[in-house]
Amino acid sequence: MRREDLVTLPSPDPRHDYLVELRAAAGPVALRVRYVPDRLILDPASLARHTEGLTGGLEAVALALLDDLANELVPRWLEVTASAETPLPHRVVAEDRQPAWDNPTLLARLERI
Template sequence: MRRERLTTRPSPDSRHDFLVELRGEPMAGTRLTVRFVPDALVLEPAGLVAYLGELTDVAEGLEALAMAVLDDLNNELVPRWVEITAERDTPFPHRVVIEDRQPNWDNPALVARLRRL
């Protein structure tokens, strides 16, 4: 059901690699950052907001949250490259970062720049 909230639109130009970054708070005190290089589709920010409201059923920790978001985005968006960061500051700083990419996609210059952001 939550995947249905992820609305997309066609990429304005699928010939070029560009980075999209969206941030939200699925639960109080939990921050989520989604960074991706689109292929044919771009994620609608409003759809991500609606989707975040549905993530309350993922309560097994930040690792499970990050994996659930990655699976959902890979299923609905099929980005060339995607990185999910889930963070909390209490009861202690905890951060999970997970990355995935399409098998034949490679853009070393872009990925190197992403590491510095």
């Protein structure tokens, strides 16, 4: 039920590894989603709608979003970062990937946490 508002579209070319990065907010929580698509990509507007319904601490929000996106997109690689500045600076990074996927050259280019 929670995932109904996530809209997926076909990847323009599933033969290639490429990185998608999206940013959104869930109240005071800043969210960054980075993924390497497989067959599907996410409609960015649907992510904005979806994050409005996420509640809880940073850990709960990051893991719920990771679970929702992993199930709907089945990306090759997925990372969700949730951060907030109050009451103290706090960041949670959650990652998932398909078991047989690896592209160290692409992942090495990513800005690290």
